[in-house]
Amino acid sequence: RKEVEQDPGPFNVPEGATVAFNCTYSNSASQSFFWYRQDCRKEPKLLMSVYSSGNEDGRFTAQLNRASQYISLLIRDSKLSDSATYLCVVKNTGGFKTIFGAGTRLFVKA
């Protein structure tokens, strides 16, 4: 079983839609969680960290459920520019080991 699992998608949504991605992780001792964004043929870049209490950054909301070992990303009012691959990231205890999920592809269409 992979340490971090995501639905690969693709998710095809119209502009203005709300879309949610989930990600599960296998290591219950994982400490830190993030969402990264990767545009086509580019490097991944940090989108936002995920805190236990949940956090919001504009149209983006991230949540963590430690009991069920999953994290989520909600995008409201989708824009064409949101089209990208969204990578779930887990940082494990005992070090700085940073594990990426395979990513979920999002296409926002006009």
Add this chain to the structure above:
Amino acid sequence: DAGVIQSPRHEVTEMGQEVTLRCKPISGHDYLFWYRQTMMRGLELLIYFNNNVPIDDSGMPEDRFSAKMPNASFSTLKIQPSEPRDSAVYFCASGDRLNTEAFFGQGTRLTVV
């Protein structure tokens, strides 16, 4: 700061040849990561260093792969001999304990024919 710098950006080589990928992390970062990305397997962590010391190389696929970090400003990932299944984008990333973000280089697109 110029960010994480990787070279070359593209590499095409014949099966059996040695390939060396290079990375210059962001100055002051004490962690360095090598990742490989393919359509089939996504972004896989190969190895990471802390203060130039390899901490976890469990992701290195086999003995044909080796990585070194001779100093804080330079790391290499070597494949010898290369095989077509090694074709992928190889990313280097760096970070520090105080900053949760890992900063990525632009990657090296390797094609082994």
